[in-house]
Amino acid sequence: MDKSKRYYVTTPIYYVNDVPHIGHAYTTLACDVLARFKRLDGFDVKFLTGTDEHGQKVEKSANDKGVDPQTFTDTVSQNFRDLLGTMNFSADDFIRTTEERHKISVQALWKRLIDAGEIYLGSYSGWYAVRDEAFYGEGELVKDKDGNKVAPSGAPVEWVEEPSYFFKLSAWQDKLLKFYDDNPDFIAPKSRRNEVTSFVSGGLNDLSVSRTTFKWGIPVPGDDAHIMYVWLDALTNYITAVGFPETETGEYATYWPADLHMVGKDILRFHAVYWPAFLMAAGLQPPKRVFAHGWWTNEGQKISKSLGNVIDPIELVSTYGLDQVRYFLLREVPFGNDGDFSRSAMVGRMNSELANDLGNLAQRVLSMVNKNCDGSVPKHGEFNPDDNTMLASAHTMIDGVKKHIDNQSFNDALEVIWLVIRASNAYVDAQAPWKLKKEDPARMETVLYVLVETIRHIALMLQPFMPDTMGKMLDQLAISHEHRSFRFLGSAHALVSGTALPTPEGVFPRFVAEEEKGA
RNA sequence: GGCUGGGUAGCUCAGCUGGUUAGAGCGCGGCACUCAUAAUGCCGAGGUCGGCAGUUCAAGUCUGCCUCCAGCUACCA
Numbered sequence A: 001m002d003k004s005k006r007y008y009v010t011t012p013i014y015y016v017n018d019v020p021h022i023g024h025a026y027t028t029l030a031c032d033v034l035a036r037f038k039r040l041d042g043f044d045v046k047f048l049t050g051t052d053e054h055g056q057k058v059e060k061s062a063n064d065k066g067v068d069p070q071t072f073t074d075t076v077s078q079n080f081r082d083l084l085g086t087m088n089f090s091a092d093d094f095i096r097t098t099e100e101r102h103k104i105s106v107q108a109l110w111k112r113l114i115d116a117g118e119i120y121l122g123s124y125s126g127w128y129a130v131r132d133e134a135f136y137g138e139g140e141l142v143k144d145k146d147g148n149k150v151a152p153s154g155a156p157v158e159w160v161e162e163p164s165y166f167f168k169l170s171a172w173q174d175k176l177l178k179f180y181d182d183n184p185d186f187i188a189p190k191s192r193r194n195e196v197t198s199f200v201s202g203g204l205n206d207l208s209v210s211r212t213t214f215k216w217g218i219p220v221p222g223d224d225a226h227i228m229y230v231w232l233d234a235l236t237n238y239i240t241a242v243g244f245p246e247t248e249t250g251e252y253a254t255y256w257p258a259d260l261h262m263v264g265k266d267i268l269r270f271h272a273v274y275w276p277a278f279l280m281a282a283g284l285q286p287p288k289r290v291f292a293h294g295w296w297t298n299e300g301q302k303i304s305k306s307l308g309n310v311i312d313p314i315e316l317v318s319t320y321g322l323d324q325v326r327y328f329l330l331r332e333v334p335f336g337n338d339g340d341f342s343r344s345a346m347v348g349r350m351n352s353e354l355a356n357d358l359g360n361l362a363q364r365v366l367s368m369v370n371k372n373c374d375g376s377v378p379k380h381g382e383f384n385p386d387d388n389t390m391l392a393s394a395h396t397m398i399d400g401v402k403k404h405i406d407n408q409s410f411n412d413a414l415e416v417i418w419l420v421i422r423a424s425n426a427y428v429d430a431q432a433p434w435k436l437k438k439e440d441p442a443r444m445e446t447v448l449y450v451l452v453e454t455i456r457h458i459a460l461m462l463q464p465f466m467p468d469t470m471g472k473m474l475d476q477l478a479i480s481h482e483h484r485s486f487r488f489l490g491s492a493h494a495l496v497s498g499t500a501l502p503t504p505e506g507v508f509p510r511f512v513a514e515e516e517k518g519a
Numbered sequence B: 001g002g003c004u005g006g007g008u009a010g011c012u013c014a015g016c017u018g019g020u021u022a023g024a025g026c027g028c029g030g031c032a033c034u035c036a037u038a039a040u041g042c043c044g045a046g047g048u049c050g051g052c053a054g055u056u057c058a059a060g061u062c063u064g065c066c067u068c069c070a071g072c073u074a075c076c077a
Helices: A022-040 A056-065 A069-087 A100-115 A169-182 A190-201 A230-235 A250-255 A265-281 A313-320 A322-331 A343-372 A385-406 A410-431 A433-439 A441-462 A467-476
Strands: A006-015 A044-052 A093-096 A119-129 A134-136 A158-167 A223-228 A260-264 A290-293 A296-298 A339-341
Touching: A006 A022, A006 A250, A022 A044, A022 A069, A022 A260, A022 A290, A022 A296, A022 A313, A022 A322, A022 A385, A044 A069, A044 A230, A044 A250, A056 A069, A069 A093, A069 A313, A069 A322, A100 A119, A100 A230, A100 A265, A158 A223, A158 A265, A169 A190, A169 A265, A190 A265, A223 A230, A230 A265, A260 A265, A265 A290, A313 A322, A313 A343, A322 A343, A322 A410, A322 A467, A339 A343, A343 A410, A343 A433, A343 A441, A343 A467, A385 A410, A385 A441, A410 A433, A410 A441, A433 A441, A441 A467
Parallel strands: A006 A044, A006 A260, A044 A093, A260 A290, A296 A339
Antiparallel strands: A119 A134, A119 A158
C-alpha cells in the first residue's frame, strides 16, 4: 500500500448531550470537503466521525430522563448520525464510544501505558464541577450571589477526594516541545501553535485519568472501581476506528497516523498536548496534524443556548439550500478565523457568486449551445491566443486549489476557482458569441467549445464543496460518473464534439426573500 | 501582569525576503452589451496603510515607545 496516497481525516466525536448545531456541521463539513477532494484526487480515504457517549454528565442526563444510559445515548447519538444525511457528509465510519470495539481499544491502550510505566495510582483532591467535567484550583473559584464557591463558568463545585490513576504528563514536556519543533505543521493555524507551545513551556502537571465517582464509562482493566477519564476514552476513538489494538495489519497499518484531526479551538489542548503524549507514551505515532478552526457568531452576536440564537443546520439548509450553505460556510471566512453568519451575507454570496457568477455562466453558455449547436458539444477549429489563455487557466486551476486544500484554506481554494469563473464571464463578453452567430458561426462554435470545456473543469473542481449541484452541472455536460475524478482534468480528456447534451436548466436560483415575492 | 496575533478604501480582507502611481471582492456612480437566472463586462470615485519617533537613498513592509481589539496564560487582595 502506497501510504502517500492514503488520507485519514477525523472530526471530533461529538458529545451526545449536545443538540447538533452549526458548529458541528461546520467541523464535519470541512472534513467532508477534504475527504471528497482527496478521493477525487485518487487517494484511499478514510473519513471518521462519531459520538462521545461516556461521562458523568451523560449518566446524569439519562437518570434525569429515567432511562438507562445506553438507551439514552442510542437515541441522542442518532441525531448526529442524521446530520450526515442532512448535510450530505460522506463519512466512511461513524464511531460510538459505547461500542465494544472501542472498549477493547481503550483498555488495550491503558495496558500499554501501564506496561510502559506511564500511569501510576495516586489520589486526587480538588474542586470538581460536574457540569464542566473539570477540576479547578482554589484560586480559580469565584463566589456566586449567595456566597457559594462556584467555577469560573458558574457551575457548582464540590470538594472531591478520591484515589485516581495518573498519567505522567509532566515527564513529556520536553518531548512534546521537541515534537512541535520537529513538526512545524503539526498545529494549525500558526497562532494556535504558539498558544500550545507556550502552554507546554509553562510546565505540565500529571493528569488524572480515572474516576471512582461514577460508573458510566470504560473500567480500568484489573481495577473495576475506576472508570477511565473521559478524554483518554474519547481521544482513543481515532485509533479504535482503524482497528487498534491490531497495529501490524489492517486499517491501522494503512491509515495511521491520521493525516488530520479537525477540531474546534476549545478542544485543541486535548488533541495537541494530551493525545500525542498518550500515543508517544504507548509507543505509537502521533497524528500528523491538528487544525483548530474558529467559531461562528449569529448576526454579530455570540451564539449561546441562553440567548436562544443557536443556528440549526436543518433550518439553514431548508431556507437557503444545501450546497448554498456548504459553499457559504467555507467561502465566507478564512478557515481558522471566527466568522459571522448573517442573513444578508448568506444571500449576498448565494446570489452574486452562485446564481450570478457561476449559475448564470453555465446557463448562458449552455443555452447558446442548446439553441445554436444542435444541442450537442460544439465543434472547434484552431484555438486563438484568447482561447488558449482561457483553457490554460482552467487546466492549471487544480494546482492552486490543491495547495490551498492541503493547508485547509478553503476560502482561498474557492477564490482560485472563482478567478476562472470571472475570467470565463469576461471571455464570453469579449468574444460575443451572439455576434459570431451571424458573422462567423464556426468561430462561435469554437468559443462555445472553449467555454463548455472550461465549465467542465470548474464543475469538476467544485464537486467536493457542492456535490449535488456540481453533479447536475456535469450531467448537463453529459459527463458520465466514471469521468468525474481529477484524473480527467486537462485536454487529454476534453469533451468530444457532437456529444448530445440535455436541455440546460439553472442550478443556482437567486434567493428572493419571502416578503419580496409577489411584490 | 506575561505571551501571541492583529489594527490597510463604507464593509470583509490580500499585500513574500523594505523599492516605481497601495490591491481584490462586496457596496456605490457611470458606460457598454443583450447570449443568460433584470444576469455579464468595462471604467471610476476613494485610503496621510492605528499614533509618535527612529534606521535607510527608499517603510504599509524593519526598530522602539504608545494606543485599541482578539486569543492564550498567570495572579490578586
